[in-house]
Amino acid sequence: MLPCACANLRRAARAVTQLYDRELRGTGLGVTQFTLLQALARIGELSQGRLGNGMSIDSTTLTRTLATLRKAGWIAVRTGGDRRVRLISMTAAGRRQLERSYPAWERAQERLRRILGDPRWEALGDLTHRVVRSAREA
Amino acid sequence: MLPCACANLRRAARAVTQLYDRELRGTGLGVTQFTLLQALARIGELSQGRLGNGMSIDSTTLTRTLATLRKAGWIAVRTGGDRRVRLISMTAAGRRQLERSYPAWERAQERLRRILGDPRWEALGDLTHRVVRSAREA
DNA sequence: CCATAATGTATGTATATACAACTTATTGTC
DNA sequence: GACAATAAGTTGTATATACATACATTATGG
Helix, strand or coil: CCCCHHHHHHHHHHHHHHHHHHHHCCCCCCHHHHHHHHHHHHHCCEEHHHHHHHHCCCHHHHHHHHHHHHHCCCEEEEECCCCCCEEEEECHHHHHHHHHHHHHHHHHHHHHHHHHCHHHHHHHHHHHHHHHHHHHHC | CCCCHHHHHHHHHHHHHHHHHHHHCCCCCCHHHHHHHHHHHHHCCEEHHHHHHHHCCCHHHHHHHHHHHHHCCCEEEEECCCCCCEEEEECHHHHHHHHHHHHHHHHHHHHHHHHHCHHHHHHHHHHHHHHHHHHHHC
């Protein structure tokens, strides 16, 4: 086990991403795209900046990540009252795509949960949440 | 909090990576490179495949990540008895660079550890390790 | 032995990630 | 109201990430 918390987190994220992407393969979405659509489905329209803040993704990263989703027709981008702001929302096609990928995502969740065990699965959700908050304060 | 374990892990990894990279800025290494050098310092020479396996990094990803380190002169690559294999080791320059970046890395570790608290810090090390193993089995 | 399968890495391609510098738009100050 | 300061996104650049495919080498079955 490496002594670096960041290295360990990144390694876990890679391993789990590989699991989820394997399950999602063929559904049309990668786990990053799935996550963004799932967030938009729950939250509704919001600005690029707030979306990035909520996901701890740099807003400049989202410019290009969202461009992919927009080209695929899964999200719509409009300009609000403040014309610097880009308001992002999911389209009907985006919702259909999300639903198409949903079973594969659930399978990935279930597979990891079963092997990890319920207590650790819960602990993982709690701990990742706390880690995000801590990293922001630090 | 998102319902997706993968999304939560990736978000935590991004947030923590941003913290560590902020601290490492100006030392010449990003956290990925620091991690690879630190691993090589501990383990010594090993093949690209084994390195990738230990870090849960696809071996084909390492081809280009390691190329950067080699160009910088921090690692050496040689061919062993099996001529398909690339054996990776750290150079003296690599060790000096690692030592130069070490204090910044320790600061990042300490900042996160202090805010997260020791019990959760320990739990994070344990849990990320278990998650990697679970994701591989799953 | 030799044909074939398996293995280790490289390359082509696509997405993800973030920082520095820039552009455009808003806000604050006088 | 003009001008400086601030804020939201975009673009240029560099690294990180992995899959499909290709290539070279080694192992294996007959």
